[in-house]
């Protein structure tokens with residue numbers, strides 16, 4: 001089904017909400033065909049694609065395009081988002097087949113072919129709830145399982161924990177994780193083997209395993225050495241390519257594997 005935003009003056013037919021006036025089409029806008037996987041568990045037997053024609057400026061974020069569809073064309077379209085600036089990690093989705101954050105992808109990076117077409121689907125490997133929303137609980141279960149918090153057994157110091165910048169550098173990269181799940185849901189092992197903890201959980205374990213102030217490294221390594229842990233990784237690098245924060249995910253996994261092999265962090 002194709003639903004078009006026709007003119008800048010007509011009232012749009014908005015499903016699921018009040019009619020809304022379409023905003024004027026800005027100068028320099030291109031018409032984008034946006035194909036979105038839709039699924040309403042109360043109405044549909046399964047997911048299907050729907051198409052929308054949306055005016056967008058090259059500098060718009062794809063999240064703006066989704067807002068346009070929701071606000072002016074079909075108010076039932078459902079997706080997660082919060083910060084709109086690549087910080088909260090809530091709008092991971094498959095954009096033209098690649099896991100990305102909707103708020104970090106610009107229209108100008110999607111257009112260029114003659115059709116100005118973009119396909120948006122939910123991330124894979126997690127249960128589909130509605131439209132672009134998946135159930136994130138299995139992802140957060142794996143995250144919680146690796147104890148992603150500082151563990152200490154000695155008496156607390158009388159002043160702050162001191163750490164050299166060299167020690168801080170060991171886990172600097174993995175502190176950048178925003179738990180968006182782009183990595184885990186791009187991992188072919190995670191798609192096929194339910195039990196694998198996935199790269200995001202390992203990244204967050206790495207962040208504490210290599211922190212000189214932490215004393216829980218061996219507990220986490222024990223968790224990650226079992227059948228659901230790091231050894232399932234096949235080093236295919238999908239996760240590193242998918243990470244919107246540029247974290248060297250596969251490198252972090254390799255460092256955890258090495259720490260396990262040599263029992264040393």
Ligand code: SF4
Nearest residue numbers: 187233234236237239
């Ligand atoms: S490197 Fe490992 S964790 Fe990352 S996508 Fe490949 S198999 Fe999955």
Ligand code: SF4
Nearest residue numbers: 177178180181183243
């Ligand atoms: S490692 Fe990167 S892709 Fe994976 S959850 Fe963290 S920020 Fe997202």
Ligand code: FES
Nearest residue numbers: 084086088089103
């Ligand atoms: S909306 Fe927060 S990261 Fe995209």
